[in-house]
Amino acid sequence: MPRKIIALLGSPRMGGNTGKLLEQAIKGAEDAGCEVEKIPVFHLQFKPCMEIFYCMEHEDCKIKDDMTGMYQKFRDMDSLIVAAPVMTMGIPGKLKMFMDRFQVFYMAKYFRNESFIPLERRKERRMLFISISGMALPDVFEGAKITAKAFGEIIDCPYWDEVLQNDMDTIRDITTKPDVMEAAYRKGYELGRRLVSAEKSS
Ligand SMILES: Cc1cc2nc3c(=O)[nH]c(=O)nc-3n(C[C@H](O)[C@H](O)[C@H](O)COP(=O)(O)O)c2cc1C
Secondary structure, three states, rough: OOOEEEEEEEEOOOOOOOHHHHHHHHHHHHHOEEEEEEEEOOOOOOOOOOOOOOOOOOOOOOOOOOOHHHHHHHHHEEEEEEEEEEEEOOOHHHHHHHHHHHHHHHHHHHOOOOOOOHHHHHHHOEEEEEEEOOOOOOOOOOOHHHHHHHHHHHOOOOOEEEEEEEOOHHHHHHHHHHHOOOHHEEEHHHHHHHHHHHHOOO
């Protein structure tokens, strides 16, 4: 069975600059021998978390929508790539809504003390974070990174590495930065490689 990686696209633009970097990372992970499922979050139809707290006592969410199938996918995956442009100094709202709906995982892990992810699998699950921003402010990625890191802890897929590029208002087209494109490919490859080599050595 190939190792599975989920690739979340947090930009509304499928072929935008975030999307191009994500494609590089996906290719890297596939070349390393993993199966990658890309999920464009903006194409999903789902509600925000309504704080019903059904998930305090249940392993799923009371709201039935496109998030319903996500919980099992996120339990089964071996690693995750999150790609998002900075919006209002954080991640895009729809991606944040998506992450908020993982309160289902939060309650299992922190309230009932029974994480969905067994200890053995927690050791190998990792998140690669890819982000770009329009401006070149020194702290432009801080908000996005804090959220990505919190999400990684909640779903037991901790923040592992990153590819960040600021100043996209000047750069415009990420393909004019082959070093960044190459970094996305390489990190995707490394993310996949560590899963495949962990399996070989077990
Ligand atoms: C609604 C919105 C909010 C944004 N907010 C910020 C911001 O706070 N800081 C910043 O540096 N860039 C901001 N940007 C710029 C994007 O991060 C930048 O244009 C990025 O390259 C878009 O990625 P894409 O090609 O995947 O769409 C914003 C863009 C949009 C559309």
